[in-house]
Amino acid sequence: MNQQALSAFLWSVADLLRGDYKQSDYGKVILPFTVLRRLDCVLAGTKPAVLAEHKAKTAQGLNPDPFLLRVAGQSFFNVSPLDLKTLMGDQDHIRENLFGYLGGFSAAVRDIFERFEFATQIERLAKANLLYQVTERFTQVDLHPDAVSNHQMGLVFEELIRKFAELSNETAGEHFTPREVIRLMVSLLFIEDDDILSKPGVVRTIYDPTAGTGGMLSIAGEYIDEHNPKARLTVFGQELNAESYAICKADMLIKGQDVSKIVFGNTLADDGHPAERFDYMLSNPPFGVEWKKVEKEVRREHETQGFNGRFGPGLPRVSDGSMLFLLHLISKMRPLVEGGSRFGIVLNGSPLFTGGAGSGESEIRRHVLENDLLEAIIGLPTDMFYNTGISTYVWIVSNKKPAHRKGKVQLIDATGFWQKMRKSLGAKRKELSDDHITEVTRLFGDFLEAEKDGRPISRIFKNTEFGYRTITVERPLRDEAGRVVLGQKGKQKGKKQPDSSLRDTENVQLTEDVEAYFKREVLPHVPDAWIDHDKTKVGYEIPFNRHFYVFQPPRSLEEIDAELKQVTDRITAMIKGLSA
Structure with a gap:
């Protein structure tokens, strides 16, 4: 079965749920049942041997788990005599038997169904008289890895999740x-x-x-x-x-x-x-x-x-x-x-x-x-x-x-x-x-x-x-007479005081000398400025798009004029047609 057909089949289970479930809740049933059927199919071939090994090792008083893993040929097993198909033989006890089957899995698998909160959905399906029908629907599809590869199965899960997410606006x-x-x-x-x-x-x-x-x-x-x-x-x-x-x-x-x-x-x-x-x-x-x-x-x-x-x-x-x-x-x-x-x-x-x-x-x-x-x-x-x-x-x-x-x-x-x-x-x-x-x-x-x-x-x-220095450019504070204000105390004594309202910053690439940049780009415009080196910070950015920008020269004026003339000529012709 190809991926699209399989996704469509699994999605068809939604027809059974319609009315009893909101669309946004379909995934709560279909996803865990799909996983359960997959695991069910994987273990089918070794089921009799696993049950026999479990009985023998238990009778010997041994921990059967390592032996069961070897016999199953997987990193998980199930010791229940039931599987999804045998569950179909007792419609009246489907709920109890399904819980029993789930309880037969090794601990890692039980944790999976606990994360799905599958027990809640089993109870809900049972109350709606849907549990047997839904379980039966899943027994109709073969999800063994020989029929559906692991890669295909991953795509199927993603397709289902995408659909459920769309339905619930997630x-x-x-x-x-x-x-x-x-x-x-x-x-x-x-x-x-x-x-x-x-x-x-x-x-x-x-x-x-x-x-x-x-x-x-x-x-x-x-x-x-x-x-x-x-x-x-x-x-x-x-x-x-x-x-x-x-x-x-x-x-x-x-x-x-x-x-x-x-x-x-x-x-x-x-x-x-x-x-x-x-x-x-x-x-x-x-x-x-x-x-x-x-x-x-x-x-x-x-x-x-x-x-x-x-x-x-x-x-x-x-x-x-x-x-x-x-x-x-x-x-x-x-x-x-x-x-x-x-x-x-x-x-x-x-x-x-x-x-x-x-x-x-x-x-x-x-x-x-x-x-x-x-x-x-x-x-x-x-x-x-x-x-x-x-x-x-x-x-x-x-x-x-x-x-x-x-x-x-x-x-x-x-x-x-x-x-x-x-x-x-x-x-x-x-x-x-x-x-x-x-x-x-x-x-x-x-x-x-x-x-x-x-x-x-x-x-x-x-x-x-990709690195740069952000330098702080200061200019002197001046009094009302226009004289430069000097510091009066401590380390600032005798030094020009900065005017915070005139403070500015410049970004200088790490590959460029800061003083050379300052003399070339700043001093010609503001000769009284200086750099407060204590405020210098190093930054990095990666302007990806700028590095791949290709300049597109503008069209010539002649080309633009010709296009405008075509448009105006067309508008003039339309006006003449309306007035005729």
């Missing part, structure tokens, strides 16, 4: 990232390590602090499997949304991952992996979402732990917490002596330039650039994400830059790399093709400046080119 994009954007990020993440990752038996870790339904972790795993089936990628994650967490955990269970490494909770307020450092990381934190709910915890960590904590460099304004995730990922990088790290994070335009010198945002950028952590920023087309049409950027950050990248940052303008989708999905109207992903990855891998159709698409800068 933002589906908070739960997942378009698959082709993840493929691009994964390609950028791994391209410089292809030699290492191709070695047999290599083991690496990957982490997503905003895991959603697990799409980023899954695609990273698929990439490694394709390039080196003998390599092993251990996944870690954390997710705040209960439904997304449950789906992610179920997906990882079926793929044989250790689901204890997928943690529920708010990453910023309570780091679920405090002692861990990772080889690779990926994240698409929510855009423009305020962090007021966790402000107390974040500020406490910033103030009490400083650079020993996650948020030492600075804090962004409360209205947008995405740069906190950038700092969080930096804190999770494996030290260079242990192999180092690389990560990719999706951010909107704000982290590139918001905040002047000395602000939290500028200090975060300063920390990233002065520690030579930023490898590249890739500008993506607009209308790429499900819940927003704004410009987005992929930052590639690493503490193990190859020698030719040291001290430099590559900017890639991929805003023109897209194809129109046959059908829009929410705000998403554009997508990256495989060729687009290959081309952007090649631009990154080549680390060269490049043009396309006469426009720059790849540029390379020194880190210092």
